[in-house]
Amino acid sequence: MSSDENLVLLSIGSRFENIELVQVVLDDSLRETAMDDDSRYWVGIALREALANAIKHGNKEDPAKQVEVELRIDEEQVIVLIQDQGEGFDPKGVENPLEPDNLLKPDGRGIFYMNRFMDEITYDFAPEGGTVVKLRKRFDSPPPEQGD
Amino acid sequence: MSSDENLVLLSIGSRFENIELVQVVLDDSLRETAMDDDSRYWVGIALREALANAIKHGNKEDPAKQVEVELRIDEEQVIVLIQDQGEGFDPKGVENPLEPDNLLKPDGRGIFYMNRFMDEITYDFAPEGGTVVKLRKRFDSPPPEQGD
């Protein structure tokens, strides 16, 4: 680890209330960086979505199962890794919520948000089970444009 | 782990700024418990002292060394474990900051605060090195009295 990097690890029980805690830690950590306020807000939303998926789809809201979060902030960017203990899924199978048929569906927008608000999102599936989603955002990349 | 317990683990690089993050997580977590506002404030101060000691005396402010925090909240109490990677010390050798000779010393009040604000504080020293301090406070125990 380079010495100008700040590493924070968090592990939370799978309760939706705990999303708040992690978001506050990220928000506080980013406040001292060059990231603008808008981007910080949207990165926070992307993090919420990743945590919600880990808790809901991954750990199926079992409070005894933990979600692990790794927060890496250096001078240029923030990287967040979120890992659950679930069975994984096929990201290619996820539908586009902007399709006319999907527009009025109550769910299916979480990964879309993450893609929209981050520079990069990648999924990895640990051999021993568990989904790892990696979110990355540079401090100098522009906030997401609205609409299409 | 009993299912009504909420477990949060945190690991921070040894920077004083990171104390804030952990304190916010504890504060947010305790807000939903039966602990009164005053006690929550003082528990937060005790936590700050334990983290400051782990960062300063334990890890000697080396940002590559992590401080590990374990937060356990159930219906009755909060338990916080703070572990550093330092060389340990002899808690019996710590002086009483209320002694007349110590009253105007600029340091030596951290452990005294922890004792004052928590129901219990215990030190453990891992065989592989590192100090573990355990702080415990029941939600129904009274806030610390002032003065002597």
Place this chain on the structure above:
Amino acid sequence: MKIATRERDGVTILDLKGKITIGVGDIALRDAVHAAVDGGAKNILINLQGVKTIDSSGIGELVAAFTTVKKAGGALKLYSIPSKVSDILQITQLVTVLDILDTEDAAVASF
């Protein structure tokens, strides 16, 4: 999240305050909308002025509310959208399908 329900000119207004996010806010919203519909409300407005954060579950709950009220023969509209919520409604293209108005006066008059 806090929701207050009130009436104005035969329109049921839900004033939302706080975060509409997974696990708490979204459920509170669902319950409030169902309570209004069960109570016979046809014309329902959601005042989003006090909402600073909405995640995809919150957005999903707004969409579900829209559909629920429509199916019950009524209409649900949104007004006083804070800028961050407005951004989200743009990004998700829900501006094209939901009924959105600027002010409470305009919203009440629109039924």
Place this chain on the structure above:
Amino acid sequence: MKIATRERDGVTILDLKGKITIGVGDIALRDAVHAAVDGGAKNILINLQGVKTIDSSGIGELVAAFTTVKKAGGALKLYSIPSKVSDILQITQLVTVLDILDTEDAAVASF
């Protein structure tokens, strides 16, 4: 933590705002006191009204400031102590050794 330095009737007043805690607030306080002393200030007041949190390093810095100013032939006093800070000064028994006043008027008049 923010510190503003001002003068009133020959007294140097430091208005503290925020957290006096390890690593930031404590150092800012030390620097401000040293700057005042180096600038020739003898009578120094610390206004703690805006301070909501002080840890043992912050308290230590207050004590160090008291001693520094005394050694330089001056006097340092505190006033407008918020209740949590006051509790700490009681618990540490520093009320018995530091000079503490209620209001700014009383503090300025005390020199």
